[in-house]
Amino acid sequence: MTIELSAELIAAETAAWAEIQAGGLTVPTAHAEASGTPRLAVEEAVKQVVRHPEPAA
Numbered sequence: 001m002t003i004e005l006s007a008e009l010i011a012a013e014t015a016a017w018a019e020i021q022a023g024g025l026t027v028p029t030a031h032a033e034a035s036g037t038p039r040l041a042v043e044e045a046v047k048q049v050v051r052h053p054e055p056a057a
Contacts, residue, residue: 027046030043
């Protein structure tokens with residue numbers, strides 16, 4: 001199965017990755033620095049909540 005990726009999507013991800021590599025202050029990076037939590041752990045937790053939210057009670 002081939003996934004078609006648009007040039008715009010690749011450009012957006014490339015720009016985001018370059019900013020992260022340059023130490024750009026993303027929301028997860030800012031939270032990680034403020035809380036002393038590893039950035040990767042914060043990013044994974046945010047992705048989990050956004051992509052797989054708890055069902056409404």
